[in-house]
Amino acid sequence: xxxxxxxxxxxxxxxxxxxxxxxxxxxxxxxxxxxxxxxxxxxxxxxxxxxxxxxxxxxxxxxxxxxxxxxxxxxxxxxxxxxxxxxxxxxxxxxxxxxxxxxxxxxxxxxxxxxxxxxxxxxxxxxxxxxxxxxxxxxxxxxxxxxxxxxxxxxxxxxxxxxxxxxxxxxxxxxxxxxxxxxxxxxxxxxxxxxxxxxxxxxxxxxxxxxxxxxxxxxxxxxxxxxxxxxxxxxxxxxxxxxxxxxxxxxxxxxxxxxxxxxxxxxxxxxxxxxxxxxxxxxxxxxxxxxxxxxxxxxxxxxxxxxxxxxxxxxxxxxxxxxxxxxxxxxxxxxxxxxxxxxxxxxxxxxxxxxxxxxxxxxxxxxxxxxxxxxxxxxxxxxxxxxxxxxxxxx
Amino acid sequence: xxxxxxxxxxxxxxxxxxxxxxxxxxxxxxxxxxxxxxxxxxxxxxxxxxxxxxxxxxxxxxxxxxxxxxxxxxxxxxxxxxxxxxxxxxxxxxxxxxxxxxxxxxxxxxxxxxxxxxxxxxxxxxxxxxxxxxxxxxxxxxxxxxxxxxxxxxxxxxxxxxxxxxxxxxxxxxxxxxxxxxxxxxxxxxxxxxxxxxxxxxxxxxxxxxxxxxxxxxxxxxxxxxxxxxxxxxxxxxxxxxxxxxxxxxxxxxxxxxxxxxxxxxxxxxxxxxxxxxxxxxxxxxxxxxxxxxxxxxxxxxxxxxxxxxxxxxxxxxxxxxxxxxxxxxxxxxxxxxxxxxxxxxxxxxxxxxxxxxxxxxxxxxxxxxxxxxxxxxxxxxxxx
Numbered sequence: 187x188x189x190x191x192x193x194x195x196x197x198x199x200x201x202x203x204x205x206x207x208x209x210x211x212x213x214x215x216x217x218x219x220x221x222x223x224x225x226x227x228x229x230x231x232x233x234x235x236x237x238x239x240x241x242x243x244x245x246x247x248x249x250x251x252x253x254x255x256x257x258x259x260x261x262x263x264x265x266x267x268x269x270x271x272x273x274x275x276x277x278x279x280x281x282x283x284x285x286x287x288x289x290x291x292x293x294x295x296x297x298x299x300x301x302x303x304x305x306x307x308x309x310x311x312x313x314x315x316x317x318x319x320x321x322x323x324x325x326x327x328x329x330x331x332x333x334x335x336x337x338x339x340x341x342x343x344x345x346x347x348x349x350x351x352x353x354x355x356x357x358x359x360x361x362x363x364x365x366x367x368x369x370x371x372x373x374x375x376x377x378x379x380x381x382x383x384x385x386x387x388x389x390x391x392x393x394x395x396x397x398x399x400x401x402x403x404x405x406x407x408x409x410x411x412x413x414x415x416x417x418x419x420x421x422x423x424x425x426x427x428x429x430x431x432x433x434x435x436x437x438x439x440x441x442x443x444x445x446x447x448x449x450x451x452x453x454x455x456x457x458x459x460x461x462x463x464x465x466x467x468x469x470x471x472x473x474x475x476x477x478x479x480x481x482x483x484x485x486x487x488x489x490x491x492x493x494x495x496x497x498x499x500x501x502x503x504x505x506x507x508x509x510x511x512x513x514x515x516x517x518x519x520x521x522x523x524x525x526x527x528x529x530x531x532x533x534x535x536x537x538x539x540x541x542x543x544x545x546x547x548x549x550x551x552x553x554x555x556x557x558x559x560x561x562x563x564x565x566x567x568x569x570x571x572x573x574x575x576x577x578x579x580x581x
Numbered sequence: 582x583x584x585x586x587x588x589x590x591x592x593x594x595x596x597x598x599x600x601x602x603x604x605x606x607x608x609x610x611x612x613x614x615x616x617x618x619x620x621x622x623x624x625x626x627x628x629x630x631x632x633x634x635x636x637x638x639x640x641x642x643x644x645x646x647x648x649x650x651x652x653x654x655x656x657x658x659x660x661x662x663x664x665x666x667x668x669x670x671x672x673x674x675x676x677x678x679x680x681x682x683x684x685x686x687x688x689x690x691x692x693x694x695x696x697x698x699x700x701x702x703x704x705x706x707x708x709x710x711x712x713x714x715x716x717x718x719x720x721x722x723x724x725x726x727x728x729x730x731x732x733x734x735x736x737x738x739x740x741x742x743x744x745x746x747x748x749x750x751x752x753x754x755x756x757x758x759x760x761x762x763x764x765x766x767x768x769x770x771x772x773x774x775x776x777x778x779x780x781x782x783x784x785x786x787x788x789x790x791x792x793x794x795x796x797x798x799x800x801x802x803x804x805x806x807x808x809x810x811x812x813x814x815x816x817x818x819x820x821x822x823x824x825x826x827x828x829x830x831x832x833x834x835x836x837x838x839x840x841x842x843x844x845x846x847x848x849x850x851x852x853x854x855x856x857x858x859x860x861x862x863x864x865x866x867x868x869x870x871x872x873x874x875x876x877x878x879x880x881x882x883x884x885x886x887x888x889x890x891x892x893x894x895x896x897x898x899x900x901x902x903x904x905x906x907x908x909x910x911x912x913x914x915x916x917x918x919x920x921x922x923x924x925x926x927x928x929x930x931x932x933x934x935x936x937x938x939x940x941x942x943x944x945x946x947x948x949x950x951x952x953x954x955x956x957x958x959x960x961x962x963x964x965x966x
Contacts, residue, residue: 401892437962536962 187266187286188246191253192350193236194261197360211361211389212236212258218423219252222579233302237265250354255421257387258364259356263340268347273308276347277320283349284321284328284339294331295321295351299341306343313341360389362423367391368471368501369464371456372415372427374407374529377475377504379414379521380512384503385473386422393469394418394425395460397432402536407529412577417521420579428463429573432456435564436536442556446542449483451554454495455565461496462569471499477507482541491545582898584944588784589731589761589877589935590902595786598830602788602823613820614811623822630829637832638778638795639769646794646816647825651760652682654779654794655725657816658756659686661802662723662777663695669752670720676700676708676737677920678730683758684916687725696720706735706867706921710745717746723754728762732917732933733867734877736762743774754800760784760792764835765843765875776800782824786938787831791824835938842938846875849936849945853878856949860956866921866931876936879918881927885959890932893959897951902933 193216198208213229213236220227225244230237238253246264253262268279284295299313308316317339318330342348370382372394386392396411412427419425432452439451460472476484483492493500504512516522554561585593605626611619613627631642638645648654663673675687677699687697698716700708708726717724724746726737739757746753756777759768763778764785770778778795782788796802796815808817835842854869862883867873882890887903894901914928923931934948 401896402889404888404892440962 188264189240189267190265190348191238191249192263192265192348193238193253193259194263194353194356195236195258196260196358198258208258208361208364209234209236211364212256215256215258215361215363215423216253219256220249223249223252225249254354254356256361257357257359257389257421258361260358261353261356263350263353265348265350268349270306270343270347273316276341277317280317280339280341280349281320281324283351284325284337287351288337291325291327293336294329294334295337295339296330296332296335297321297339297341299343301343303343303345313343317341357387357421359387362386362389362421363391365389366470367393367468368473369460369467369469370394370473371460371475372396372411373475374410374414374525374527375475376509376516376522376525377477377480377512378473379418379475379525380515380519381473381475381501381503382418383421383515383519383521385501386418390471392418392422392425392473393428393464393467395428395430395463397430397456397459399433399436400431402433402436404529406527410524410527410529412575413524414521415577416579417519417524419577421519424576424578426467427575427577429575430459430463430568431571431573432568435561435568438557438560438564440536443553445536445538446540447545447550447553449537449541450488450491450545450550453483453488453492454550454554455561457492457500458495459565459568461498462565463572464498469498471501472496473501473503475504475512476502477504477509477512480509482543485543487544487546488542491547491550494547582947584899584948586934586936586940586944586948587900587902588937588940589933591783591789592786592937593939594783594788594827595831595834597834598787598827601830602827605823605826609822611822613822614809623820626822626826627820630825633829633832634793634795637836640771640795641798644795644798646796646812647820648792648794648816649790649821650783650792651680651758651779651781654781654792655680655682655756655758656686657794657802657805658777658779658796659683659723659725660690660805661815662754662756662800663690665801665803666722666754667695670718670722671695672698672718672720672722674698674700674713674716674721674724676702676726678702678706678732678735678917679725679727680731680758680760683725683727700726702735702920704921705872706730706733706917708737708742710738710741713742714745714749717749717753719750721750721753723756725756725758728757728759728768729765729874729877730867730917731761731877732915733879733921734761734874734935735867735921736872736874739768739775740773747774761874761877764832765839765846767836767839770795770797777802782828782831785828785831785835787828788824791821791828793825793828843875846936846940847871849940849942850875850878852942853934853945853949856945857952860952862960863956864927866918866923878934879931880934881923881931882956883927883930885930885956887930887932889959890930890956893955894948894951897955899948899951902935903931 201208209231213231217229226241228239228241266283297314297317299310301310337351339351365388368390370392372378382392394415398408415425415427435455443451478486609622611623613620613624631645634645635642673695691697700712702708726742728739729736743755746755754776755774757775758779760781763780776797781792804815806817811817854865857863857880864881866879891903918928
């Protein structure tokens with residue numbers, strides 16, 4: 187029945203002179219998402235709106251699902267077009283629309299007409315009244331409520347006449363690409379994919395880095411991270427995933443530093459390496475899935491010590507989230523099932539029974555001096571053997 | 582270099598088998614149930630397979646039923662017999678070290694009101710006949726014991742158990758899961774009092790997705806799959822002709838030189854066991870000599886996690902298994918290893934090497950050399966207490 191979608195975007199609307207840049211980015215992202223759908227579509231920007239017209243047969247459910255992955259979209263309204271063949275015909279079409287879309291008639295409604303084409307013989311108020319009357323006459327159970335209607339029936343008089351009343355919520359945020367690029371530290375866990383999703387939602391393009399430690403971590407653990415990146419790329423667009431072999435660095439730290447500090451020192455080196463790659467690839471920040479106090483390495487003291495190695499800003503969108511809240515989002519975006527597969531990642535393999543929870547920066551730095559002899563070389567080797575793959579969502 | 586020592590998980594298919602299957606899939610692809618010539622031609626392959634298997638087991642051709650593999654054979658044997666014979670009683674006996682295809686079927690039947698006794702094993706992984714004798718009651722209708730354990734290679738006293746069961750009550754059915762033992766041993770159901778025997782194709786260099794169940798003619802059994810009534814109604818579904826013919830071909834090839842091959846495997850096993858024992862803190866589980874299977878060696882390496890050792894060996898081109906492949910993706914410790922009383926600290930440090938006709942002495946020497954190198958290195962980096 188529906189042949190088009192009106193795309194609503196909230197926040198872009200309040201931008202100033204550069205608003206068209208955001209709109210253009212959004213239109214691009216919509217086109218990109220629609221490429222994954224069956225059928226042909228035309229995306230047009232007119233008068234502060236974006237319309238998606240289906241030019242061929244299409245799968246309604248599939249198209250809505252894909253549009254729901256585009257950041258910047260706040261609402262998706264499926265639209266029915268009617269040719270302007272006089273008011274009688276329009277009233278008939280509107281009555282039919284109400285009958286099809288609302289089989290259960292115990293609802294209240296209100297008609298909201300807009301006349302973009304001013305030469306239409308009736309004005310908006312008249313259209314509201316007349317169409318409302320026609321609907322009431324056709325379905326006696328339906329009631330009018332002008333203040334809080336269940337159904338707000340929009341009638342837009344343009345070249346054609348647009349009828350719509352449903353608004354499917356979109357993800358919100360800003361179109362990807364409108365806010366630069368950042369480097370996500372992606373582990374195999376629940377949190378980091380969610381963190382990537384959340385920062386990307388603000389229009390940031392995402393690259394990612396994963397640290398693996400063969401033979402302590404398996405090819406399946408690596409494949410799991412690639413799968414997670416793929417799931418996230420459904421929202422963020424293609425992700426450049428850097429896979430860094432961390433084994434030798436990890437073993438060196440294990441040999442030279444106190445065991446309770448292994449994890450925190452490891453994390454400092456991960457941040458250093460991630461930042462190095464970030465700077466080489468024009469990323470303007472780092473993203474982690476850390477949340478205060480979740481584990482020993484995420485106490486506020488630990489975060490401060492980890493943060494100290496970076497000059498780029500580190501974005502931690504989950505910082506104030508409880509685990510359950512993070513799980514909820516990961517279920518919503520579809521990464522949870524993959525995240526909980528039981529493969530060991532490099533953070534857990536040598537973890538101490540009682541890792542330090544309140545590290546002191548000076549102490550940590552002093553112990554890191556034990557690494558001086560070989561660490562720079564090891565870091566360089568890790569960077570040199572970076573295995574980079576482009577990950578992209580496909581169905 | 583690629584050294585595949587995970588033959589208890591699955592084996593490389595024989596070239597001759599693959600060639601035969603390709604021919605059947607691309608040329609003689611008829612459905613044996615079809616009335617025309619193409620169907621008759623396909624049926625010929627089924628007849629050939631039954632002939633090969635019946636001869637190999639010294640049983641009647643009509644006692645062979647094709648399935649999708651070991652799991653289905655076990656399910657059909659246990660479930661089909663339990664349902665068909667439950668008027669005689671609702672007690673079943675098995676062991677603690679069975680494959681999940683048997684154990685989980687038993688658990689499921691417990692939920693349906695059957696009572697199941699799980700026989701313990703000794704530290705070598707073998708049941709005791711006294712335990713079996715004590716477990717049998719007037720209510721017992723089925724005993725299911727595996728031929729060769731898939732994790733440690735222990736051999737069960739099948740012939741003795743069969744004789745004991747039939748002596749106590751000839752009506753009790755005896756099922757043997759021979760998925761790991763078939764192709765290494767000559768198994769004659771009639772002489773060993775076996776009523777049902779499960780076999781899988783891909784453990785003996787045949788294709789995956791096919792197996793068979795021998796069912797003694799006198800056994801009362803009900804189907805668990807329903808449909809077009811193929812195989813006398815006991816196992817509906819279009820016959821997997823290429824798989825069945827491929828399996829039969831593999832059986833012919835494996836049994837052609839069995840005695841020499843088993844002797845060769847025992848020599849390989851002995852060399853490997855002797856070599857691996859030279860490493861400090863390494864123990865071999867189950868029977869290390871000819872009282873165990875010729876192709877399975879379970880090794881516990883103190884202070885090294887099995888997963889890590891597995892990946893370190895993989896890095897050198899050597900493929901092995903942590904526990905058994907069927908339970909390796911689950912984090913729980915193996916039931917078999919627990920049943921033989923392996924210490925808690927060794928449960929997670931045990932890997933399985935399993936050999937085949939394609940395994941050479943050179944490969945085993947190389948594997949030992951690699952282990953001498955990497956185990957001390959891996960031990961250096963373990964989780965500190």
